[in-house]
Amino acid sequence: MTVLEKRCADAGLKMTGQRKVILRVLGEAEDHPSVESVYERARTFDPSISMATVYRTLNLLDEMALVVRHEFKENFSRFEVNTDHHHHLIDVETGEVVEFQSEEIEAMKKEIAQRLGYDLVECRLELYGRKIRKNA
Amino acid sequence: MTVLEKRCADAGLKMTGQRKVILRVLGEAEDHPSVESVYERARTFDPSISMATVYRTLNLLDEMALVVRHEFKENFSRFEVNTDHHHHLIDVETGEVVEFQSEEIEAMKKEIAQRLGYDLVECRLELYGRKIRKNA
DNA sequence: GTAGCTGCAAACTCTTTGCAACTCT
DNA sequence: AGAGTTGCAAAGAGTTTGCAGCTAC
Numbered sequence: 118m119t120v121l122e123k124r125c126a127d128a129g130l131k132m133t134g135q136r137k138v139i140l141r142v143l144g145e146a147e148d149h150p151s152v153e154s155v156y157e158r159a160r161t162f163d164p165s166i167s168m169a170t171v172y173r174t175l176n177l178l179d180e181m182a183l184v185v186r187h188e189f190k191e192n193f194s195r196f197e198v199n200t201d202h203h204h205h206l207i208d209v210e211t212g213e214v215v216e217f218q219s220e221e222i223e224a225m226k227k228e229i230a231q232r233l234g235y236d237l238v239e240c241r242l243e244l245y246g247r248k249i250r251k252n253a
Numbered sequence: 254m255t256v257l258e259k260r261c262a263d264a265g266l267k268m269t270g271q272r273k274v275i276l277r278v279l280g281e282a283e284d285h286p287s288v289e290s291v292y293e294r295a296r297t298f299d300p301s302i303s304m305a306t307v308y309r310t311l312n313l314l315d316e317m318a319l320v321v322r323h324e325f326k327e328n329f330s331r332f333e334v335n336t337d338h339h340h341h342l343i344d345v346e347t348g349e350v351v352e353f354q355s356e357e358i359e360a361m362k363k364e365i366a367q368r369l370g371y372d373l374v375e376c377r378l379e380l381y382g383r384k385i386r387k388n389a
Numbered sequence: 390g391t392a393g394c395t396g397c398a399a400a401c402t403c404t405t406t407g408c409a410a411c412t413c414t
Numbered sequence: 415a416g417a418g419t420t421g422c423a424a425a426g427a428g429t430t431t432g433c434a435g436c437t438a439c
Contacts, residue, residue: 246371
């Protein structure tokens with residue numbers, strides 16, 4: 118039983134074949150797959166799995182905070198396993214996603230919220246950039 | 254002719270009655286109206302205006318960068334006239350939107366993109382918070 | 390006069406959901 | 415056994431678009 122499976126079992130979820138497959142896909146993903154991508158990858162393990170199940174499962178995992186949902190400037194969601202807190206830089210040309218962290222920004226976010234009279238609950242920070250090419 | 258109307262005319266857009274109304278609604282808005290809100294407000298000036306026109310116009314203005322489109326954690330877009338660059342804090346309880354600016358964050362954004370090998374093209378920074386209530 | 394704009398309704402995309410059958414525990 | 419889960423197909427929400435008629439320039 119994988120770590121993700123254990124966390125689901127502990128939460129009282131039934132460990133069906135479909136869920137195992139979806140968890141495996143998420144665990145193995147090195148990118149930030151869309152629902153469509155999770156669906157396609159899951160189908161290579163179990164071709165009978167349905168889109169509805171993928172949606173339902175991802176929503177469940179999102180509510181459990183086992184997974185993080187991203188809605189970049191695209192008209193669909195992407196997901197990744199919830200590990201360390203980080204932000205994303207999206208390559209506007211290729212769609213490639215780079216992760217980064219910054220203690221300074223974390224501190225600044227909290228401070229700004231506080232200054233405005235709010236407790237920071239969550240946040241979204243996305244940079245959109247174009248790769249710098251060095252001319253030799 | 255208002256400033257917004259002039260900018261549209263300069264861009265070669267025909268200044269139709271519908272566009273005047275929509276520009277007026279946007280210019281007078283003190284919030285970040287959704288398409289639905291723009292539509293409703295526009296209808297108080299011209300009840301014959303259609304949703305399709307509101308969508309088409311907002312998309313046009315967005316492309317012209319006369320307006321800024323926001324997609325907060327909601328399943329629809331909000332718009333505001335493009336003036337000074339700023340970010341938003343959204344009250345998770347009321348949906349109220351507070352604007353803020355931070356030179357430090359601007360600098361940090363650019364620096365982070367640069368460090369990752371990218372030129373910063375655009376960015377999204379949204380804080381989601383809960384209002385702090387002081388106990389007397 | 391005509392390129393561009395409009396309203397209408399239909400189409401589209403992503404996502405959710407009702408239902409009957411099935412399956413973990 | 416029974417609650418939870420699934421696949422299917424239909425429905426939903428927000429947004430876009432084809433088309434015929436209209437209008438600013």
